Amino acid sequence: MLRTAVCLALVGFAVLGAGGAGSARAQESPPTGTMGVQFEPLADLGFANHTYDELFGGRLLVFANETPCGVFQIREPLLLVVGSEGQPEPCRANGALLEFGDGHGRMMFATFPFAADTTVSFRNLAPWPPVPYPAYVCAAFAAHAIESGSCRMVGPPGPSGSGNLGLATRASLSRSLRAVLVIGVLLAVAGARYGVGRRAA
Numbered sequence: 001m002l003r004t005a006v007c008l009a010l011v012g013f014a015v016l017g018a019g020g021a022g023s024a025r026a027q028e029s030p031p032t033g034t035m036g037v038q039f040e041p042l043a044d045l046g047f048a049n050h051t052y053d054e055l056f057g058g059r060l061l062v063f064a065n066e067t068p069c070g071v072f073q074i075r076e077p078l079l080l081v082v083g084s085e086g087q088p089e090p091c092r093a094n095g096a097l098l099e100f101g102d103g104h105g106r107m108m109f110a111t112f113p114f115a116a117d118t119t120v121s122f123r124n125l126a127p128w129p130p131v132p133y134p135a136y137v138c139a140a141f142a143a144h145a146i147e148s149g150s151c152r153m154v155g156p157p158g159p160s161g162s163g164n165l166g167l168a169t170r171a172s173l174s175r176s177l178r179a180v181l182v183i184g185v186l187l188a189v190a191g192a193r194y195g196v197g198r199r200a201a
Helices: 002-016 135-143 163-200
Strands: 023-025 035-039 059-064 067-073 078-082 097-102 118-122
Touching (some): 067 135
Antiparallel strands (some): 023 078, 035 078, 059 097
């Protein structure tokens, strides 16, 4: 019981810790005015027996402030370049929220604010849970013939009819994970006390 509680707590911390017109390059500096998203070797992230092609379904969609920036082919090691010429204006606007969806029809937890002439490391490979996705995500998946179970779900629209649903989902999930952590701690304490009681008896 104690081991299970500790595992639940670690999983909660790991998830909470976590970000067509696209171009993908081997490891190098991104062009001036763009932003690089570096994909590390999977062996360094504990996925030595997997490939990005397998984990992400071979493709990664990038959004900036809910605007699709392109579809990228994912290989490793890889520097994904956002904000290249030909991508929509939001894709190179400093501070724009970058989000990612994969070829399996899942949105990823990892997000980053766009910052020109910088490079970030994409290390959190966890997807969103199976919940209804916002309209802008489902439209992009449909445009690229990507099936998504979360886009077939029926859920209440967000106040703006699009992205707010995703934000509400993340907030709800964060509360759920905090609850898991609390339960994990309580189980750990109860297990420890039970063990001490048995030894004393």
